[in-house]
Every structure is written in C-alpha cells, then in structure tokens.
Amino acid sequence: MKKVRSLSFSFGLVLLLAYPTFADEKAPFILSLSAGADLPMGTDAAIFNTGLGARAEGSIPFTAFPRLAIVPGFSWSQLSPLKTGTGLSNLTLVEGHAGLEVGIQLFEKLAVNLFGEGGWYYATMPGADSAMNPYAGGGLDVSYRIAGPLFGRITGSYRNFLGLYSEVAILGGVSLALGGSTSAEGTSPAPQKPKPEPLSAPIGSGGIKINSARLNPVFPIFYKYYDTNPVGMVTIVNPSKETAKNVRIEFYVKQFMDNPKTCGEPFDLVAGSERTVELNALFTDAILNISEGTKVSANVNVMWDADGGRQETQQNVQTLTVYNRNALTWDDDRRAAAFVTAKDPEILRFARNVMGALTDTKRFNLSQGFLAGMAMHEALADYRIQYIKDPSTSYEIKSKDAAAVDFLQFPRQTLDFKGGDCDDLSVLYCSLLQAVGAPAAFITVPGHIYVAVDLGMTPDEARKRFSKYDDLILTQEKSWLPIEVTMVESGFIKAWELGAKEWRESVSKGMAKLYPVDEAWRVYEPVGFTTEKVNIASPSTAVVQAACMSEIGRFIDQQIYLQVAKLKADIAKESGSPRTVNKLGTLYAGNGLYDRAKAEFLKATAKEEYAPALVNLGNLSYLEKDFKIAQSFFQRAYVKEPGNPKVLLALARANHGLENYGSSKELYEKLKIIEPNLAAQFAYLDLRGTEATRAADMTGVMDTVVWSD
Secondary structure: OOOOOOOOHHHHHHHHOHHHHHHOOOOOOOEEEEEEEEEOOOHHHOEEEEEEEEEEEEEEOOOOOOOEEEEEEEEEEEEEOOOOOOOOOOOEEEEEEEEEEEEEEEEOOOOEEEEEEEEEEEEEOOOOOEEEEEEEEEEEEEEEEEOEEEEEEEEEEEEEEOOOEEEEEEEEEEEEEEEEOOOOOOOOOOOOOOOOOOOOOOOOOOOOOOEEEEEEEOOOHHOOOOHOOOEEEEOOOOOOOEEEEEEEEEEOOOEEOOOOEEOOOOOOEOOOEEEEEEEEOEEEEHHHHOOOOOOEEEEEEEEOOOOHHHEEEEEEEEEEEEOOOOEOOOOHHHHHHHHOOOHHHHHHHHHHHHHHHOOOOHHHHHHHHHHHHHHHHHHHHHHOOEEEEOOOOOOHHHHOOOOOEOOOHHHHHHEEEEEOOHHHHHHHHHHHHHHHOEEEEEEEOOOOEEEEEEEEOOOHHHHHHOOOHHHEEEOOOOOEEEEEOOOOOOOOOHOOOOOOHHHHHHHOOOEEEEEEEEHHHHOOOOOOOOOOOOOOOOOOOOHHHHHHHHHHHHHHHHHHHEEEEEEHHHHHHHOOOOOHHHHHHHHHHHHHOOOHHHHHHHHHOOOOOOOHHHHHHHHHHHOOHHHHHHHHHOOOHHHOOOOOOHHHHHHHHHHHHHHHHHHHHHHHHHHHHOOOOHHHHHHHHHOOOHHHHHHHHHOOOOOOOOOOO
C-alpha cells in the first residue's frame, strides 16, 4: 500500500470557537445534491485518471448557533487507473461522513459555507480485495439563492481516503431548504440578514413576512418607560392563502435585556392582510452604563401556528441606536422628571443635613414647603453651585427643536461638578425638595426651565397667609411658590420674586406650564443612577441657618409691612401709649420676631406695670424654658390684674413647669370658672409629671403661648 497522507481535523472546532454567536432564529434543514469531477493529487495523479462523483448531504443547524450546522452525508466516486496494462480496472468508492459547517453571508443572495468532515469509506475494484478505512476532508461551497427555498451550489474540497489516495473534488448542484423560515428574506444554507419584501408579494408564496420594521433611538434614562411605551413599530403581512393563527411578536436586544419581550397579545392574521404592532422592551439598568452613544443589533421575531400544527418563525435583525445615559429630547418637558433621583443616597444625605439646620423655625409658622425651598436655595449658595450656561446644550436652544438631543446632568453629577445650566440646576433642586418630602414641579417658559415648591395649602389659605399672593402660582387645589434656580448667588426672596415675575409674564401669553414631579413620574419613572462615586461635602449648618433666618426676616417684614407702619403711626399719635406699643410687640412675636417683640414689650412696661406686656415678656422666657424668670413676670401681672384669664393661665403654666403643682392647680381652677374654653385647651395642667408632659405633647400646646394684646 502507498503512504497515507494525514489531515488535521481541528478545522471545524476552530471555526466553532472563533465564529461569533448569532441571535437565535429558526433555521431550515438543508438538503443538497451535487455531482462533478474528482481530481487525484500529487503522485496519485500518476495512477488515477480524473473520475466522476456525486454527493448527497443534509445541514442541521444548532438551535443556539444557527449559522453553525452539523452536516451528515455520503458520496459516490468512480476513478479509472491511468495505466491499463497493470491489470487494474475501475475503482469505486462510497463514503459516509459527518462534519461541521459555518455560514458567512456575503450579499443578499450569496453565501459561503466552510466545512470540515470525517467518516469512513468503502473501496472496491473488480478482481481485487475491497477495503474500508477512515476518510477526512474539508473545503468550501458557494450558494446562490435562485428562487424561494431553492439554491444553486458549487463546492470545492480536499478529500483524503486514508491509505488509498487523495483528491480535489469540484462539484455543482442544488440545495433545498425544508421547513423553518422560508420567508421573503430568503433561506440559504447560511442564514441571511432579513430584508423586507413589498406587500405585492404573490399570494401563497409562503407564511408571514415582515414588511417593515422601524426602531426609534433609545434613551437609557427612560429604560423603564419602554416596557409600556413603544421603542419602534413592525408591520407584518400574510401573503399566503392560510390564516396564521396565534401570532406572537417578540423584541430582543441581547446586551440590555434578560429575555425577549412579548409585544401585545397574540392574534390571528387572515390571508392577504397586514398589521402594525408596537414594539416594547424591558431593558435592564445595565443600559445606564453607556456614557457614549452606541449601536447594537436588535431582533424582531414573529412566531405563528400554521396549518397542520407547524410552528413557524420569521426574524428581522435591525440596528438599534442607543444614546448616552445623559441624553434626552425636549418634545415632552416632563421627561426631565426621570433625572430627579430623590432616593439617591448622596442626595438624601445632602438634603436631610440641610433641613437639620432649621432647628428654630417653628415659631415663624411657615409651611414645610416654604422652609424646604428656602433652605435648599441657601444651601446650594453656600455649596458654591454655579449657574453655567452652555450654548451647545442649553435648554433655550434645545427646547426649540423637539428632535434635538440634549445632555442633562444627574443631580449627583451637578453637585460633583458644582455647576450646570438651568435644566441641570432644576433637576438638582427638585431632587433635593422631593428628598425631604416637599413636592416640587418644573416650570417651563419660552427658552427656560425652573422650579416651584408646593406650599401644602389651598389657594384660599395662601391668600390669607401671604400679603403678595400674586407672587404664587395658585391652581385649583394647590399653591406653588416659584423659584428662579439660576439666581443661586442671590437670596431666596429675590429668586422667588424673579420666578414669580417670569411666570406672570409668560402665563398671561399662554406660554407658561407647570409640571408636578410626582405626576411626571407616572410616565417617566426616576432611575437609580448611583454608579459614579462622588465626594459631596455637606454645607455648613451655621451658614445655612444664618442665611435662612435672614431671609425669613425679610419675608416677614414684607408680610407685616403695612401693619407695622400703621401701628408706628398710632404710637406716634398716642405719645408711646403702652397699649399700642404692646400691640406692635405682639405683632412681632406672633410672626416669630422675638428680639423685636421684646424691645417693644420693655418699652410698654417702662412707664408702668402694664399687665399684657408683662405677660408677653414672661411668655418669651417661658418659650426659652426659663420658668423662674417667666414666673416673676407673670406674678407682677397677677398683682395688677388677678382676674385676667391670660394672666391666670400664664402663671399656672409657669408654676406647673417649676413643679409647684399646688399653686398651679389653684390658679387653674380659677381659670376654669372665669374662662372654661381657654382652660380646656390646656387640660394637662390637671395632671402632673410625665403624664402631664405626654398629655401636653399629644395636644401640641407645650411649646405654645397665648400672647396678650
């Protein structure tokens, strides 16, 4: 026997490891028939003439790797010896093999398949012994789609009949795709990229066809939004003569989805009809890791039940554009709410530390929303946040074009960068307010966006509380205080005044809108973006507290300006009457301006022991928990007016605070007789110790006083 040539059979395994994994699709079984010439190689060509051969094989694709297939088959060959004088006659070979085949799509109808195979052959020759030995081979074939499931094929391969001879085989033939997807996109021995056919495809040419698929660019910030809102559309048509039953459509992006998303409910598609279906996607939060825009492959799968119970599938592969995580468009201003990350740990820590600075503001009788809006403004000023107008990404420019893609910072990024434009500052401001339970809203006017905070009162309540209620936004049920966020370096009152002015000017033209964050979140849910580590220091408690107290003073001065002016005029007319001076003091005290109030009360008692002013001086000491000093003032008032209900109440409370329960009880019993309604408000005076304290806390009267005018 002649020397056996060897062939490495690692070819198929190398292709398996090197070739990329493709998306799942239902590929067909391919049956191929071919015939051609067998060309002996090397020294074998001196013995054998060119022979004839035929080949039959099938191609069975892997489910998970549809471009990779197992190829079983067999071939027949017959060769004539070159030298007839040797007594040799025709050599007949029959071999069976199995191998691996991988497809590479070149053009719409043209594909190349690489293969490696191995098996066993049987050789026979008249007048000689037959033989069986291993067989190995490999090569490539080129397939061209002729029509429907029919393909032409040309194969070139190297074949080694070990122990006998080796050859190059050139074969031509046809392939037929059986089952699987035989749609308008075509089916070849190697899967092709889908391409929609027009609706004019002849009736009866196959099952459902994807006529068109359109995907919109995806914004990572809205990854939750796409679960119930479309990321694109697909139009399918049924050109066959049969009704496609139980049609299901799935959308899948491997990089950013755990599983394919079923879009809508299953339906039947009658022959000759079409339907457009919205595509939805349940993305994972991994999509938020995209800091630069990218493009990925997306699969649209259509599945249906054909006659006879066959399960059919059609697939369309599309390119999906994914923007960076900071991207959005302003076609809907509510979209900014998705960036309001009130539960971000850094935002929560910053906001709650700020509110911790407001330890002595209860006496001013201001709403939580007012205090929160003021505190966040002064905290950002102390933090040195800068308003930075970026012409390339400003709201003023981008909002004019609904399709323009803007770059919006997350709140923690704005704190880290210590700056941003109006939309960045608005998102940060809203996040801080929402983090402390103060509902916020976006205000949009032409070319600008800023913020409002809910005061937690009805419009009627706001009109009574605010002297300039036209500086508020009064809706049907709520009262909002507008804040111009770009005036970070100005005080809260100035930012409020400008925000109100901008609202009035634009709303009169029908060009101002208010979007409560809580309502916008129902459509555009906030994300949990905390992947970037930042170093955010808390603002100075002392600085924030001092700034807030100053702004509160300015606000109260505005509120009581007319009343103060009138009382001062009356004091001048009455030559410093203790009664009128005391009224001015109670006006200050009722609005929390205790220092000013004390000065007026002292003036009222300078000329005489004026009982109401003595009670009020005692009240100031009582609020500071200095019950001994308070008792001395109340006692002086009691000497002047022992039957005054407010004097009795005040002295009873001071004695109770000093645990002089007997004296307190005696005074309280007199109050019950003279003014029972007033006594009922302070029922804790009938109790002692912790029991009395709990009762006072439950009714909320422990830290309140009754001013006497």
